[in-house]
Amino acid sequence: MKINQRHDWPLTAEEAIPIQQQLAKEVITSDELGTVQYVAGVDVGFPESGSITRAAVVVLSFPDLQLKEQAIAYRPTTFPYVPGFLSFREVPTVLDALEKLTIIPDLILCDGQGIAHPRRFGIACHLGVLADIPTIGVAKSLLVGKHEELPLERGTWKPLVHRRETIGAALRTRMGVKPVYVSSGHRVSLLTAIDYVMRCTTKYKLPETTRLADKLASNR
DNA sequence: GCGACAG
DNA sequence: ATCTTGTCGC
Numbered sequence: 001m002k003i004n005q006r007h008d009w010p011l012t013a014e015e016a017i018p019i020q021q022q023l024a025k026e027v028i029t030s031d032e033l034g035t036v037q038y039v040a041g042v043d044v045g046f047p048e049s050g051s052i053t054r055a056a057v058v059v060l061s062f063p064d065l066q067l068k069e070q071a072i073a074y075r076p077t078t079f080p081y082v083p084g085f086l087s088f089r090e091v092p093t094v095l096d097a098l099e100k101l102t103i104i105p106d107l108i109l110c111d112g113q114g115i116a117h118p119r120r121f122g123i124a125c126h127l128g129v130l131a132d133i134p135t136i137g138v139a140k141s142l143l144v145g146k147h148e149e150l151p152l153e154r155g156t157w158k159p160l161v162h163r164r165e166t167i168g169a170a171l172r173t174r175m176g177v178k179p180v181y182v183s184s185g186h187r188v189s190l191l192t193a194i195d196y197v198m199r200c201t202t203k204y205k206l207p208e209t210t211r212l213a214d215k216l217a218s219n220r
Numbered sequence: 221g222c223g224a225c226a227g
Numbered sequence: 228a229t230c231t232t233g234t235c236g237c
Contacts, residue, residue, distance in 0.1 A: 044227075046228055081228070083225040089228095090227075112226045124224070143226045181226085219229090 001102045003131055009092050011078055013085045018121075020085075024121040026129050032187040033107060033134040036062045039200060040105035041209025042097070042127070044090045045217040046077060052076045055093035056206055056216035058209060059103050063199055065208050070216055073097035083143065084118050087126035092122075098131055098205050105133060107188070109200060109209045113137045114183035116168035120146055128186025135185030136193040137168070138207060142181055155198055169194055173201045180205065 004025075010016045039062045045054045052074055059069040073096035075087030080088040090112075114137030124137030145162035147170040154175045160168040160183070169184030172195055182197050184190055200207035206214075 044228085046227090050228075081227065083227090086226055117226080137226085139226050141226065142224095144224090 001091075001099060001101055001131075003095050003099055006130055009078070010088060010206040012081050015063070016085050016088050019095060019101050020119050020121045020126075023129050024119060025163065027115065027121065027125045028183060028187045029115060029184040030187075031062065031189045031192050033192075034099075038062060038068065038103055038105045038107075039065075039209055040101075040108045040214035041110060041111075041198070041211075042094050043111045043210060043213035043217040044093065047050070051077055053090065053093045054217055055090065055097040055109065056213045057094070057097040057101065058212040058216060059101060060209055060212070062106075062199075065200065065202070067212060069103050070218060071097045071100035072210075086112055087121075087123040090123060091126050091130065095130060104195060107196060108133055108135045108185070109197070109207050110135055110137050110178055111139070111141050111183060111210055111213070113139050113181065114168065114185035116145055116162070116181060116183035118141060120167070122183070122185075124183070124185025134187040136196060137181075137183045137185050138197055138210060139181040139183075150179060157194060159181075166190070171197060173198065173207075174205045177205050
């Protein structure tokens, strides 16, 4: 698939802030997605002591979650890891991998936050806006916000609140296991996001999409 | 000013 | 993220 270039990639957080503020205006947190036939998962690894960025994308059929296609892309690493600016480090290479796909995914599950971000523009939002594809943020740990303790049952969740605003949810995908943090990326509401994350999760804490992408991104 | 801080 | 030994449970 072809993706339009929207902006140059900055090399510092200071230069990245204006870009986040501008693109954050384009984020849509209501449901603007059609029938989901293909769900994608993306993940990024940093081999060669971090000097190389390796992005992996897997496309699964939905709801049966069978692997249909995968792609991988590499770039020299140019942006450091700075909390709040993860997308500037990972998205350029992820877009390269997406462009190699034959199948255009109907939904993408990202490894990281969506709007559960200081400026409401986490990596899932950035990828969603640039690719113009519905995205959901699924993070393993918290960047901002807090939530009440949740019940132990699989599928239970509590609102993730930041500055008195609900920005996502802490979701228990497996009984008795630490929750994942789900938030809207682009063109997906929170409730719909929670539903898709549950439907993509089978026997592990993380969605199958993320697990397969992770295997491809970190393995060799 | 002092901590917290996705991957 | 990455590095990296042992340990716990099915």
